[in-house]
Amino acid sequence: MINQVVFLKLLVNKTIKTEKNPAIFLDRDGTLTQRADLTWKKSQIKISPKITPFLRQFNKKNIPIIIITNQPVVARGWISEKGVEKLHQIIQKRIKKQKALINKFYFCPHHPEATIKKYRKNCDCRKPKIGLFKKAAKEFNINLSRSVTIGDMTQDILAGKKAGTKTILINSGHGGRDKKYNISPEYIAKTTADALKLAQKILK
Template sequence: MSKAKPAIFLDRDGVINKDNGYVSQIDDFEFLEGVIESCIEFQKKGYLLVLITNQSGIARGYFTEEQFHTLTEWMDWSMADRGVDLDGIYYCPHHSIEGQGEFKIDCDCRKPKPGMLMNAIEDLNIDIESSILIGDKVSDLQAGIAAGVKTNYLVRTGKAITPEGETLATDVFDDLAAIVKVI
C-alpha cells in the first residue's frame, strides 16, 4: 500500500464558488476570486484536493441528480483546464426533513456527519492527521472534527461567520489565498 497523503477537504458553495443558493446550472456557477491559484498552490505543497458538498437541493426537488452531475463535470473540467485536478468529489443528495422520495433519509454523509470524509479517507488513502478541512459554516467544521481532521478552517467567502464557528474553527481566513500563505 502506498504512503497515505494529506488532503485539503473543500466545501463547494461559499468556498470554491459564490454561494448563490442551490447552484445547479453552469450559468449560475461563479468561481470565487483566487480559488484556482490557491488550489494549484495546495497541490504544489503535496495535498490531495477533495470536494465534499451537501446538495440538499436534489432532495428538495430543486434540481435533479443528473443536473448536479452535469454541473460538477463542467466544474471539474474547468478546474482541470486551469491546472487543478480534484482527487475526489463527494456529495450528499439527502435531507432527512425536507427531502422527497428516496432522498428523504437520515444518512451518514450529510454534514455535520463525517460520512463523505470517511469515504474519501478510505478511498484515497488520506493521512487524516496532516489534512485540512476548509468550509464556510459550522456543519463543515463539525464534519471535519467528527472525521478526525485536526485543522479545520473557516473562510469568509460564504456564509456569515457565527460565534460557534469561530469557537470550533482552528482559524478564520478571508479566503483560500490567505490559507495558502500559512500552510
C-alpha cells in the same frame, strides 16, 4: 545477516508505500464557488481565479483536493443527482482551464425532510456527519489528522473536526454566521484563497 538486510529493506519500502497522505477537504458552495446559497444552475457557478494557483500547487505535491458538499437541492427535486454531477464536470472544466484539478467531488443528496421520498433520511453523509470524509480517506489513502478542512458554514467545521482534520473557517460565503452548531475552528481566514495559503503552511 544478508537476509536481515533484505528483510529490513522490504519493510522500509512497505512503510513508504502504505504511508498515508494529507488532503485538502473543501466545501463547495461559498467556498470553492462564490455563491453560498443553494446552487443548481450552471449560471450560478462562479469561481474566483485567485484560488486556482493554490489548487495547482497542491496538485503538484500530490495532495488530493476533495470536495465534500451537502446538496439538499436534490432532496427538494430541483436537480437530479446526474445534474449535480454535470455541474461538477463544469466546475472541473473551468478549473482545468486554469491548469489545476479537483481530485474528486463527493456529495450528499439527502435531507431528513426531503420532498422526494427516496432522499428523505437521516443519512451518515450529510455534514456535519463524516461519512463522506471516511469514504474519501479510504479511496485516497488519506491521513485525516494531517489533513485540512476549509468551509464557510458551521457544519463544515464541525464535520472537519469530527473527522479529525484541522479546520479553517472562512469569513466569506456564510462566514460561519449560520450559527447552527457551536464550533471552534483552529484557524479563520478571510477568503478561500487565504485559507488555501494557510493550509500550505499547515501541511509543511
